[in-house]
Structure formats: C-alpha cells, structure tokens
Amino acid sequence: NAGVTQTPKFRVLKTGQSMTLLCAQDMNHEYMYWYRQDPGMGLRLIHYSVGEGTTAKGEVPDGYNVSRLKKQNFLLGLESAAPSQTSVYFCASSRGTSGQSYNEQFFGPGTRLTVL
Amino acid sequence: TQLLEQSPQFLSIQEGENLTVYCNSSSVFSSLQWYRQEPGEGPVLLVTVVTGGEVKKLKRLTFQFGDARKDSSLHITAAQPGDTGLYLCAGAMSGGSNYKLTFGKGTLLTVNP
Numbered sequence: 001n002a003g004v005t006q007t008p009k010f011r012v013l014k015t016g017q018s019m020t021l022l023c024a025q026d027m028n029h030e031y032m033y034w035y036r037q038d039p040g041m042g043l044r045l046i047h048y049s050v051g052e053g054t055t056a057k058g059e060v061p062d063g064y065n066v067s068r069l070k071k072q073n074f075l076l077g078l079e080s081a082a083p084s085q086t087s088v089y090f091c092a093s094s095r096g097t098s099g100q101s102y103n104e105q106f107f108g109p110g111t112r113l114t115v116l
Numbered sequence: 117t118q119l120l121e122q123s124p125q126f127l128s129i130q131e132g133e134n135l136t137v138y139c140n141s142s143s144v145f146s147s148l149q150w151y152r153q154e155p156g157e158g159p160v161l162l163v164t165v166v167t168g169g170e171v172k173k174l175k176r177l178t179f180q181f182g183d184a185r186k187d188s189s190l191h192i193t194a195a196q197p198g199d200t201g202l203y204l205c206a207g208a209m210s211g212g213s214n215y216k217l218t219f220g221k222g223t224l225l226t227v228n229p
Contacts, residue, residue: 004158031215033216040221041221042204042219042220042221042222043159043204043219045216048215048216050215058216090158090159092158096215097208097215102146102147102149102164102166102208103147103208103215103216103217104149104161104164105149105159105161105206105217106161107151107158107159107160108158109156109157109158110156110157110158
C-alpha cells in the first residue's frame with residue numbers, strides 16, 4: 001500500500017497563477033484533511049472532508065478551495081496564488097473515531113510551494 | 117488561541133541523555149496523540165493515549181496522559197541521534213468536533229552524537 005501520496009512535491013508559482021494539489025489515499029479512509037505548515041506556526045487546518053462529496057472549512061480556509069469527488073482523492077486549489085501562501089502543504093487521512101480509532105491521521109510527504 | 121502548548125520549543129542534547137517534552141492545555145481532550153516529523157517528510161504517528169493517567173511505552177519512549185486529560189508528556193531515555201526530529205502533540209476535543217485534531221507547535225529535538 002502506498003498510504004497517502006501527494007503531487008507535486010515541489011512547485012514555484014508567480015503571484016496570481018492558479019494550481020491544484022492532488023492527494024490520494026489507498027486505505028479506504030473516510031476523513032481527509034489539508035494542512036499548511038509554516039515556521040513558528042505549526043500545522044494549521046485549511047479544509048477537511050468527512051466523506052465523499054462533503055467538504056468543510058478549517059482554521060485558515062481563505063484563498064483555497066477543495067473538492068472530494070472520489071473517496072480516495074482530495075484536491076486543494078489555489079485560484080490566485082499570493083506570496084502569503086508560500087508554505088509546505090500536507091494532506092492527511094484517517095478512519096475517524098469509529099470502533100477503536102481515535103482519528104489517528106496518516107500524512108503524505110508534503111508539497112513545498114513557493115509563490116513569487 | 118493556541119489550545120495546546122508544547123515546551124520546550126527547541127531542545128539540543130548529547131547522545132545518551134534523557135529528556136522530557138511537555139504538552140499542556142486548559143481544555144479536556146478525549147484522546148491525545150504524539151507524532152514525530154523528520155525533515156522533508158510528513159508527521160508519523162507514535163502513540164495515542166485515551167485514558168486519564170495512562171502510560172504507554174514504545175521502546176525508549178514513555179508517554180503519559182494527565183489524570184484530567186488536559187496534558188501529556190513524552191520522556192525519552194538514553195536519546196540517540198535517530199531520535200532527532202520535530203515532536204508534535206495533537207488532541208481530539210471532547211464532544212462533537214472530534215473529527216478534527218488540534219496540534220501543538222512542536223518541539224524540535226536535536227540529539228548530537
């Protein structure tokens with residue numbers, strides 16, 4: 001099993017450009033998450049999904065959109081990139097809190113995005 | 117508002133030393149998790165603690181959940197260079213919002229040979 005994969009690994013954008021980050025998981029997890037990680041700020045939740053076709057805003061959703069058309073995929077879009085969106089983006093998935101699960105999250109390797 | 121405070125923020129020690137990292141909050145959590153993140157990679161789950169007062173051991177790592185489920189600690193015995201990394205605690209709130217985790221900002225540990 002590949003676990004959680006993210007593409008691309010690195011990307012450089014110019015201000016105003018758009019892009020989509022792809023996250024895929026092969027563990028049949030219901031929940032998926034997008035975080036950004038910045039020095040001194042820790043992991044901050046951007047958007048999340050508790051099931052196929054559903055999405056919700058997290059702590060820092062402005063400037064981002066998401067879609068969960070298939071259970072295994074969670075896409076993060078930047079419509080008009082800004083330098084403030086320079087960060088490392090992590091996708092995660094979990095089974096939630098059913099049974100003996102306590103929402104333990106499995107993370108992808110990250111995407112390093114620079115916006116010039 | 118930072119719900120989970122981790123201390124210290126940075127820790128640099130010599131191989132063989134012991135250390136403790138703390139994760140504190142004024143909120144009660146239904147469960148608390150510890151993750152380790154190595155440079156250029158995503159966080160990896162180490163342990164989940166659920167019951168107040170619970171102690172779990174993972175080789176040289178000992179995790180404890182506070183009696184009131186508001187705090188946790190991670191103790192490493194005889195640290196090794198391979199323990200180097202960013203240690204993150206994350207809590208699941210009690211009640212209906214337990215599909216999200218609240219992360220601390222992390223403790224960056226460097227173990228020098």
